[in-house]
Each structure stands twice: as C-alpha cells, then as structure tokens.
Amino acid sequence: MRIPWENFERETLDHLRALIRLDTTNPPGNEKIAANYMARVLAQHGIDPILIEPMPRRTSLIARVAGANRSQGPLMLSSHTDVVPVESSRWSRDPFGGDLADGCVWGRGAIDMKAKCAMDLMLMSALKRSGALAQRDLILAAVADEEAGSELGARYLVEHHPDLVNAGFVLNETGGFTMFIGEHRFYPIQVAEKGFVTVRMTVAGSPGHGSMPRSDTAIAWMAELLTRLTHTPMRQRLTPLVRTTLNELGIPPDKAPPLFRPMMANTVCPTIVHAGYKDNVIPGEATAVLDGRTLPGEDEKSFLRELRDIVGPEPTLEVIKSAPPAEASFDTPLFRLLRSRTEAADPGARAIPWMLPGATDSKFYTQLGAICYGFSPVRLEPKMPFGSLYHGNDERMPVDGLFWGLRLYADVVLTFLGLQFKDVFE
Numbered sequence: 530m531r532i533p534w535e536n537f538e539r540e541t542l543d544h545l546r547a548l549i550r551l552d553t554t555n556p557p558g559n560e561k562i563a564a565n566y567m568a569r570v571l572a573q574h575g576i577d578p579i580l581i582e583p584m585p586r587r588t589s590l591i592a593r594v595a596g597a598n599r600s601q602g603p604l605m606l607s608s609h610t611d612v613v614p615v616e617s618s619r620w621s622r623d624p625f626g627g628d629l630a631d632g633c634v635w636g637r638g639a640i641d642m643k644a645k646c647a648m649d650l651m652l653m654s655a656l657k658r659s660g661a662l663a664q665r666d667l668i669l670a671a672v673a674d675e676e677a678g679s680e681l682g683a684r685y686l687v688e689h690h691p692d693l694v695n696a697g698f699v700l701n702e703t704g705g706f707t708m709f710i711g712e713h714r715f716y717p718i719q720v721a722e723k724g725f726v727t728v729r730m731t732v733a734g735s736p737g738h739g740s741m742p743r744s745d746t747a748i749a750w751m752a753e754l755l756t757r758l759t760h761t762p763m764r765q766r767l768t769p770l771v772r773t774t775l776n777e778l779g780i781p782p783d784k785a786p787p788l789f790r791p792m793m794a795n796t797v798c799p800t801i802v803h804a805g806y807k808d809n810v811i812p813g814e815a816t817a818v819l820d821g822r823t824l825p826g827e828d829e830k831s832f833l834r835e836l837r838d839i840v841g842p843e844p845t846l847e848v849i850k851s852a853p854p855a856e857a858s859f860d861t862p863l864f865r866l867l868r869s870r871t872e873a874a875d876p877g878a879r880a881i882p883w884m885l886p887g888a889t890d891s892k893f894y895t896q897l898g899a900i901c902y903g904f905s906p907v908r909l910e911p912k913m914p915f916g917s918l919y920h921g922n923d924e925r926m927p928v929d930g931l932f933w934g935l936r937l938y939a940d941v942v943l944t945f946l947g948l949q950f951k952d953v954f955e
C-alpha cells in the first residue's frame with residue numbers, strides 16, 4: 530500500500546509536536562516517555578522494537594526492518610530523544626508546548642533533535658506499511674543521554690549491545706541544513722567530528738587571612754592561567770577534510786572566517802571555575818574545568834601535552850571524561866548520493882563535507898566500523914538564526930523547510946535501500 534505524501538507530512542509534523550510535549554530534559558533524562566511513544570507508533574505498524582534501559586527511565590529504542598540482502602551493511606537512522614534544559618522565562622512560547630506559529634513548530638528539541646526522531650519514526654513505519662522490500666536492513670535507533678555524554682545511550686549500546694546498533698552506514702544529526710556564507714548557499718554534511726577531553730585543573734597556594742593580601746595565592750595563579758589559556762591559540766593544523774571544505778567554498782585557509790577556527794586546531798575553554806569558601810579567607814586551592822576538543826588525528830595524550838605547554842608543569846591536570854574524534858571517508862556511494870540529491874533539491878546550492886567542532890553519537894557508532902554522516906535536512910531562509918537555536922531560547926523549526934527536508938531525506942534513504950520514492954509514496 531502506497532502512502533499519500535501529504536498524509537505522511539502531516540503525521541510527521543504531529544509526531545514532532547507530540548514528542549516536544551514529552552519533557553525529556555537531561556538531566557534527569559526521562560527518555561522512557563519518548564521511547565514508549567515511539568514504540569507505540571511502531572507497534573501500530575507491525576514493528577516490534579527493543580527497549581534498553583541501563584537505568585530506570587533512561588530508555589533507548591532500537592527497531593529493525595529486515596531487507597532482502599543481508600550481505601549489504603544495514604543503514605541505521607540515528608537520533609537522540611533527550612534535550613537540554615530551558616530557561617523558560619526567556620522563551621516567548623511554552624518550550625514544551627509544540628505550538629505551531631509563524632510557520633514554525635516551537636519547542637525544545639524542535640531542531641536538536643526531535644524533528645529527526647519524527648522523520649526516522651515515520652520513514653521506518655512507512656517502509657513497513659508499504660510492504661516494499663529493501664535491499665538492506667533498516668535500523669532505527671532513538672537513544673537516551675546524548676546531551677550528557679551518551680554514557681546511558683549510544684556509548685552503552687555500543688559497549689553492551691553492539692549487535693543491535695552494528696550498521697554499515699549511519700545517518701545522524703548535524704548536517705543538511707542551509708548555510709549562507711557571503712554569496713554562497715550551501716549544505717554542510719557532517720563527515721567528521723572532534724573528540725573531547727574534559728580536564729579538571731587544580732592549583733595550590735598558601736592560604737591566609739583576607740585582610741593581608743598577597744600575590745602568590747591559588748586564586749591569583751588560576752586567574753593568570755585562565756587568561757593565558759584564553760589568549761594562547763593552540764597549534765593550527767589543516768586536516769585534509771577542512772582543506773577540502775574551504776577549497777569547495779573558495780576560501781583560502783588564511784582567510785577562513787571565525788566559524789572555521791575550531792576546525793583547524795584543538796581548542797580548550799574554561800567552563801567552570803571554583804575557589805574559596807569564606808569572604809575573609811584566602812583559599813589554598815583553586816580549580817577550573819576545561820572543555821578540551823581534539824581534532825581528528827589527535828588523542829587524549831597529544832591534547833594533554835599541548836595543554837601542558839600552555840599552563841606549565843605545576844598545575845594538576847585530571848581527565849574527567851573523554852571520547853575520541855571520528856572521521857568517515859566522503860568517497861562513498863552514500864556521500865555521493867547525499868550530495869547529488871541535496872544539490873538537485875535546491876538548485877544552485879552546494880553540498881559539502883564538513884567537520885563538526887562538537888560531539889554527537891556518531892563517534893560511538895564509528896567504533897563499530899560504521900560510516901556515519903550528519904544529515905538531517907531542512908531548508909532555511911537567510912534570516913533564520915538556525916545555529917544559535919541549537920540549545921538556545923525560542924528553538925523552532927520552520928514547517929516548510931522541514932517538509933522540504935523530509936522529502937529529500939525519504940528520497941535518499943529509499944534510494945540507498947535499493948527502492949524508489951514511488952515504491953512507498955504516492
């Protein structure tokens with residue numbers, strides 16, 4: 530049975546709004562409510578998902594529709610169901626209302642990333658409903674805990690249930706949205722992402738009475754170190770990927786705008802500083818948490834060496850958590866498909882390979898050998914401040930742009946499964 534495309538669009542929108550209304554703010558998470566919702570929808574279409582719950586209410590959902598040819602690596606559609614917290618007083622609408630207004634769906638997760646949850650959910654259901662037989666397995670993974678480091682989500686699945694999420698190819702978040710640089714309109718497709726090394730830096734100094742100021746205190750030293758970290762750029766290195774990206778945009782590396790700087794070096798950013806406990810006591814210790822990000826080709830050791838060069842031998846450096854960078858080849862049939870269909874869907878625009886300075890679940894699925902791309906397409910108008918809406922206030926998704934992306938996404942996924950759009954939709 531083929532599915533009328535307009536119905537498919539409307540249902541996808543309804544699911545997105547319903548998912549936004551389920552508050553899965555992490556912490557604490559509570560992704561169970563989203564997993565249960567998606568499980569009910571899949572069950573209605575005869576798909577029996579698996580729910581994995583490493584801790585109560587921290588539920589991830591995995592589903593699979595088998596294809597005809599098991600020798601071809603499965604395609605996994607990947608999303609996370611948790612969202613970051615909101616500052617409600619700074620929103621102009623209810624962050625968990627899923628309102629439709631000004632041509633947009635409003636709410637936390639509209640972009641990051643319940644829209645793709647809804648797209649993946651609908652696409653898998655449609656494939657099953659249509660009865661069309663794909664050439665490879667299609668896996669859907671809608672997981673918990675991405676926004677807090679993936680310990681109870683993708684990382685847990687990769688370490689404890691690799692058979693469930695072992696895919697040849699993964700389509701995940703962060704890519705396929707319109708970007709405007711100068712005269713260029715383009716669509717970044719994520720093929721690489723940086724790793725992270727989160728470090729606690731501690732310095733000690735002599736304690737004393739606040740009425741007897743000195744310059745050799747832990748606070749003074751920490752202040753110096755933080756200033757130095759802020760003003761000392763880390764070693765610049767142009768990876769072949771970023772060289773390609775800049776080249777395709779016609780931007781010489783030495784003229785790269787600030788947007789590209791985190792893609793050309795490891796970075797370190799102080800995010801938490803702590804010292805002192807009483808107004809008239811000079812504390813003997815000061816600590817700072819440093820958010821370090823590593824380029825593909827770097828690791829924890831090489832990052833710490835570089836950090837050491839900046840802060841000197843004395844401060845104590847303790848790694849709180851880390852994950853490696855990830856990079857996939859963009860010389861694959863799937864990347865060529867993503868590129869050609871995206872460019873056909875928006876004539877005049879270019880689709881280009883891209884490195885994400887942040888982290889996604891792709892870095893974990895990569896460890897099982899999957900080729901992961903960030904592709905969650907949406908067409909945007911130049912005035913839409915898309916980048917700042919990730920984790921920002923008034924997060925919202927334009928409905929027209931979403932429907933444009935949904936069509937492109939369905940086309941790419943079905944083609945890669947060896948099917949045609951008209952096998953499933955009318």
Ligand SMILES: [Zn+2]
Binds near residue numbers: 609641642675702
């Ligand atoms: Zn996300």
